[in-house]
Amino acid sequence: MPVFWEMIAFFAYFFLGARSLSLLIKKKWKFPRFTGKQIILSFLVIFLTGFFFFLILSELLICAVLFDIFLLAFVSGVVFFVQLPTVAAKRYIINKAKKKRQAIRDLIVIGITGSCGKTSTKEILYHFLSQKYKVLKTEANNNTEIGVAGAVLKKLNKNHQVFVVEMGAYRKGEIKAICDIVKPKIGILTAINNQHLALFGSQENIIKAKFELIESLPKNGLAVLNWQNRLVKKGFKKKSGLRVVKIGKDIWAENINAKKESLSFKMVLGNGKSVNIKTKLAGRQNVENILLASAGALELGLGLREISKACLGIKDVGIKISKRDNFVVLDSSYSANQNGVMADLEYLNLYSGEKIIIMPSLIELGPISAEVHRKIGKKIGEICDLAIITTKDYFSEILKGAVGSGMEKENISYISDPGEIFKTINAIKKQKIILLEGRVPAKLKDYLLKKEYNN
Structure with missing residues (x-):
């Protein structure tokens, strides 16, 4: 390599190194959280790329330049080959979970999705139903296809009567994939907003993705929709035979009183029945979460008084x-x-x-x-x-x-x-x-x- 280009390359790397050192000293570096898989991938990429060029080249500087040029190609190649067994393992787990779910015929599955409020609604509904049934729920934010499949394989058993499943998504098709595993009979759509818009590409795609849960319900199923949310109303399309409960229209709240450490309101049904609700949950937003969960609980036979009593015991939800x-x-x-x-x-x-x-x-x-x-x-x-x-x-x-x-x-x-x-x-x-x-x-x-x- 001519001396001129060697000097150019040297100063370029010197500047990049100095810049990195400056950011490190100023504590402006952002370190990624390395998983085991990321560590293995990083090691393989660096080792294989470096080893390859050192085998064919004698000049260190040329090797460094080519390393930078071809690094992306090597990373892509290593990721592709490492992903092959990962994808195969994932398909195996999902298919195994589908078979296990199909074997538990009497299980009632309730799917919950939305741009916000799904975890709180899941926890409240689980609390309600646990008063009467043997219930399993997905834990924390394990709401992906592989996360739900893992819950089915590790925790679901024939003694469970109800399975409450939180469903998350970053692109279209992911909620449908979860529904294909668990086969929900009841679907609760909490709200739709602009969350993950950059990943979905458009607001319309977000709406379609969330409604995959409702479209996956059987004809004798029940859809619980937050009718107070503009985008939920916009995206809803009638489905033959599917029953629909609209929060804000069929079930609503009156006399809401939100305090620092308590929340109370009157829950009213379209048939004229009502009950007073009091809970220690913080924040007015939990009114919608309780109404959504109550619709699911009413469908499975809980009475208004049972729901009201259960609300007093809700804890560790939300703030x-x-x-x-x-x-x-x-x-x-x-x-x-x-x-x-x-x-x-x-x-x-x-x-x-x-x-x-x-x-x-x-x-x-x-x-x-x-x-x-x-x-x-x-x-x-x-x-x-x-x-x-x-x-x-x-x-x-x-x-x-x-x-x-x-x-x-x-x-x-x-x-x-x-x-x-x-x-x-x-x-x-x-x-x-x-x-x-x-x-x-x-x-x-x-x-x-x-x-x-x-x-």
Whole structure:
């Protein structure tokens, strides 16, 4: 290689190395969470690529340049060959799960999907039905095709009478694939919004994907739809023989009273019957979740009084409240979407004291990202005294919205380091109400909830 090109290559790599070192020192590197599969893939790619070029070349610099040029091709090749046994294993697991499900003929399966509220609705419905039946539910956010198949194989047995299945999706066809495994008879559609818009490609695709659950129901099945959601109403198409319960029309709530640590309302049915509901759940958004779950419970024979009594015992659903000496933590860090953020901010507004929100920017919103973050910023500006955004993406849009609705610019910051966030909060001596929204750094939760921090 001519000396000139060697010098060019040397300085290019020197600059990239220096830049990487600078980011590392400034703690701006973002390290991925390595799974076992990722570690194996990374090792194979680096080893095989490097070994290949060292075999055929004697000049180190040429090898380095070619390594960069052909790295993508090698990564693709290694991933392809590693995926072959993975795909085969996945198909085996799914087919085995289908056979096991088919063998339990009397099992009633309830599928729950939606852009938000599906986990809370699942937990509430499980609590209701457990008063009368032997019930299995999918755990946490194990709502993918392989996750549901795993639950069928590991936990489902012939003693179970009801299986409550949360169904998630990142593209069309994934909810139908889950339905092909479990064969739901009842489908609950909680809501549709713009969550994962970048992955689906359009709002229309999101609507079609969520309605795969309803389309998979048998003719004698039941669809429970949140009729208060505009996109659910837009996407619904009548299906011959399918019964439909519409939340907001066939079952609705009156006299809603949302307090800091309780929620009460009157649940009314279309036939004129009603019952008073009281629960310790936090947040007005749980009214819809309870109504959706109640529709499923009524279908399986629970009475209104049984549901009302069961509501008193619901716990560990939605926002978790932790009290400390001079602050309260409202933990809603399970996930985040636009509807959830807005609802949690409304709940935060019930408290007195310094209201603080800590949250990352939302992801996978595609072309509407800027608009959504400005709206969230506007709501933050109306309610919060301090806002800390933990990721840089769209921080400027949140800032613009917050300042536009009256928040001082110095009261909203981008801080990614958990220690710095904790110091900023600790500097406020007044009583603080801290809302953790979305996937905030785990270390920050340790500092706030477990007091694992030394000044």
